[in-house]
Amino acid sequence: MENYSSEHKKYLVGIRKKAVVVNVMRVGLLVVFLVLWELSVSLGLIDGFIFSSPSRILSTIKNLYLSGELFSHIGTTLYETIIGFIAASVIGITIAVFMWWSETLKKIAEPYIVVLNSLPKIALGPLIIIWFGAGSGSIIFMAVIITVIVTVINMLAGFCEVDNGKILLLRSMGASKFQIFTRLVFPASLPTLVSTLKINVGMSWIGSIMGEYLVSKRGIGYLIVYGGQVFKLDLVMASTFILCVLAGVMYAAVALAERLLLKWQ
Amino acid sequence: MDSLLSLLNVSLNYHTKQKETLAVKDLSFDVSSGEFAAIIGPSGCGKTSILSLIAGLIKGYGGDVFFDGEKLLKPSEKIGYMLQRDELFPWLTISENVYLPLKIKRLYNKENKDLADELIKKYGLIDFCDFYPNQLSGGMRQRAALIRTLAASPELLLLDEPFSALDYQTRLVVCNDVHGIIKSENKTALLVTHDISEAVSLSDKIIVLTQRPAKVKNCYILDFDKDLTPIERRESDRFSQWFETLWRDLN
Numbered sequence: 001m002e003n004y005s006s007e008h009k010k011y012l013v014g015i016r017k018k019a020v021v022v023n024v025m026r027v028g029l030l031v032v033f034l035v036l037w038e039l040s041v042s043l044g045l046i047d048g049f050i051f052s053s054p055s056r057i058l059s060t061i062k063n064l065y066l067s068g069e070l071f072s073h074i075g076t077t078l079y080e081t082i083i084g085f086i087a088a089s090v091i092g093i094t095i096a097v098f099m100w101w102s103e104t105l106k107k108i109a110e111p112y113i114v115v116l117n118s119l120p121k122i123a124l125g126p127l128i129i130i131w132f133g134a135g136s137g138s139i140i141f142m143a144v145i146i147t148v149i150v151t152v153i154n155m156l157a158g159f160c161e162v163d164n165g166k167i168l169l170l171r172s173m174g175a176s177k178f179q180i181f182t183r184l185v186f187p188a189s190l191p192t193l194v195s196t197l198k199i200n201v202g203m204s205w206i207g208s209i210m211g212e213y214l215v216s217k218r219g220i221g222y223l224i225v226y227g228g229q230v231f232k233l234d235l236v237m238a239s240t241f242i243l244c245v246l247a248g249v250m251y252a253a254v255a256l257a258e259r260l261l262l263k264w265q
Numbered sequence: 266m267d268s269l270l271s272l273l274n275v276s277l278n279y280h281t282k283q284k285e286t287l288a289v290k291d292l293s294f295d296v297s298s299g300e301f302a303a304i305i306g307p308s309g310c311g312k313t314s315i316l317s318l319i320a321g322l323i324k325g326y327g328g329d330v331f332f333d334g335e336k337l338l339k340p341s342e343k344i345g346y347m348l349q350r351d352e353l354f355p356w357l358t359i360s361e362n363v364y365l366p367l368k369i370k371r372l373y374n375k376e377n378k379d380l381a382d383e384l385i386k387k388y389g390l391i392d393f394c395d396f397y398p399n400q401l402s403g404g405m406r407q408r409a410a411l412i413r414t415l416a417a418s419p420e421l422l423l424l425d426e427p428f429s430a431l432d433y434q435t436r437l438v439v440c441n442d443v444h445g446i447i448k449s450e451n452k453t454a455l456l457v458t459h460d461i462s463e464a465v466s467l468s469d470k471i472i473v474l475t476q477r478p479a480k481v482k483n484c485y486i487l488d489f490d491k492d493l494t495p496i497e498r499r500e501s502d503r504f505s506q507w508f509e510t511l512w513r514d515l516n
Contacts, residue, residue: 165352172320172346173369173417174339183369187356 052237060238073239077208077219078246080136084143085204085250089197091144092151099152100159100185101177117149121207125214134215142214143207147200154199158192159185194258201250209243220246268295269333269421269453270319276327276478277314288314290478292328296421296455296470301447303456303464306474306482307515312457315479316423319455320346333420342370345419347427351410353398359409360385360394366417381416388412388446404435404442411443415450422447424456428463437496440467444495461515465507466495473514483514 004012034054040046041053048056064070099106121142132138162185170180212221220239227235277289288311296302306312317323319330321340330337332344345366353362363381367373385394390409398406407427414422427443428436444467447454458464464471465487473483487507489498498504 163352165348165350166354168317168322169346169348169352170369171322172340172344172423173366174321174342175369179369183365184354187354190356 050233052234056234057238057241060234061242064238073219073223074242074246076136076216077212077221080139080211080219081143081204081208081246081250084140084147084207085200087140088144088147088204088207089151089200092148092196093155093193095148095152096155096159097181099156100181106156113149113152117153121146122210122214128211129215134217138215139208139211139219142211143204146207146210147203150203151196151200154192154196155189158189158196161192162188190261194254194261197254197257198251201247201254205243205247205250267298269298269300270296270455271331272315272319272328273331274328275315275318275330277311277318277323278325279314287478289326289480291480292474294472294481294484296453298420298453299451300470301444301454301456301468302470302472303458303468304472304474305458305461305464305511305515306479307476308459310474310477310479312459312474312479313425316346316425316455316457319421320344320423342372342417343420344423345414345417345421346423347410347414347425349426350430351398351403351406353406353409353413355398358395358397359390359401362398362409363390363394363413363416365413370417372417377416377418380418381412384412384415402435403431404439407431407439408442408446411446415446415452420453422452422454424454426458426460427456429458429460436463437499441495461508461511462499462504465504465511466498471511473511485510 037051038054041048041051041056061070064073095109099109124145125142128138128141132141166184166188167180170184175183208219209221209224212219213225216222216225220243223239224236227233227239271294273293275289275292276287279286279288292315294302304312304315314323318326319332319337321337321344332341353359354365357365360382363385364373364378367377367381385391388408390405390412393401393405393409398409401409410427424443428440431439440463456464456467469487471485471487472481473485474480475482485507489501489503493501
């Protein structure tokens with residue numbers, strides 16, 4: 001550090017200053033928003049019954065916790081989302097591998113994938129309830145069908161993007177199709193895999209909450225629907241807040257996996 | 266000298282939905298063991314296809330290709346292919362890249378790994394062996410690609426315009442470098458290029474091809490001093506004469 005020229009030191013200080021500004025502004029924005037919200041309600045500018053307020057959200061969460069329901073709701077939704085996320089990712093990647101493997105299979109499946117992708121999956125709601133019953137099964141299924149098609153499309157695009165020259169190189173070494181996949185196509189698609197998983201986090205949350213809207217007795221989505229029906233908007237806001245935190249944590253987990261997987265970048 | 270590689274009346278068709286194009290017709294030539302041969306020809310005459318064919322990547326051609334006395338039907342373990350770009354895998358370190366052909370060919374054992382490490386050390390990549398390719402300069406990357414090709418101990422190296430992605434300055438240096446390594450390892454090489462001066466500076470023998478359908482138009486044995494490096498050849502008087510001859514041939 002001491003060996004740097006004063007110019008370089010200035011440059012480094014400049015970078016650090018910018019990072020501080022970004023972090024302060026990030027936190028500051030949230031704090032200002034929360035304070036303004038709280039003040040507007042306590043000064044009577046907006047109606048706390050309709051718009052809720054940070055303090056009302058906190059006390060709602062506290063009550064949920066004291067009644068012992070909080071973790072049961074969180075646990076239910078988290079379970080449905082994570083199972084949906086894992087199942088959809090595994091199934092989607094597997095289908096993409098088969099479609100990469102066989103050009104013919106890819107051509108056969110393409111129109112189905114396109115149609116299934118544009119179909120609003122919520123339209124299947126009534127069928128899913130009848131097929132899988134009014135429980136977690138239906139909700140997980142909803143999370144899976146919402147997530148799986150996007151996974152197939154993204155991963156297949158990633159697999160097919162792999163540089164032809166590198167495939168040629170491996171073939172000249174006498175590589176089998178399996179070796180080409182494991183040595184080249186899969187590792188080359190890890191960045192795509194990570195971005196797909198990031199999208200899947202969001203998709204499986206959409207799926208599980210949508211599933212809970214349709215049919216549920218427990219869970220964050222259930223709390224939101226229930227809160228809306230009985231006009232407990234504090235409950236709706238509190239549940240949304242919990243959802244934000246959970247989705248953020250899950251996203252951070254994937255981002256951590258990214259750093260471990262993509263060291264070479 | 267025995268011929269290591271011989272093509273006998275080879276013909277090759279390109280197939281597209283619209284039509285069939287005869288790319289190569291009645292092509293015959295030999296490459297002897299230890300020789301550095303170059304193929305030059307007008308662009309689009311199917312030079313790269315000829316290399317792909319020898320690399321065993323093209324099924325369905327007419328005529329015969331013999332390598333080391335046997336008919337070539339699939340990629341041979343004794344042939345290494347070096348492409349236009351280095352094609353190093355960015356997620357593997359330089360040494361892992363060098364081991365790649367050994368792993369693909371299931372020859373990755375202590376003995377072969379030591380041989381590869383020896384090459385890494387001998388040709389100045391030891392300090393970079395734990396680096397990722399994007400941390401290396403273009404010239405170094407091309408050298409790593411050559412060491413990777415040599416790792417599986419091939420007898421014949423196929424070079425498909427291996428310098429075309431480099432800038433002119435680097436290209437002269439890498440050209441010298443590659444030539445030196447191939448000669449000191451005593452390998453046979455077959456180079457495909459559209460660059461006449463590159464072919465003249467590197468090769469012992471130059472095969473000139475005709476327009477499509479490609480066949481051999483002329484074959485020259487170059488009479489440079491044995492010990493000249495490519496850069497020294499470029500400075501010699503004979504260089505411009507050979508350049509002239511080949512240039513006329515191609516036009």
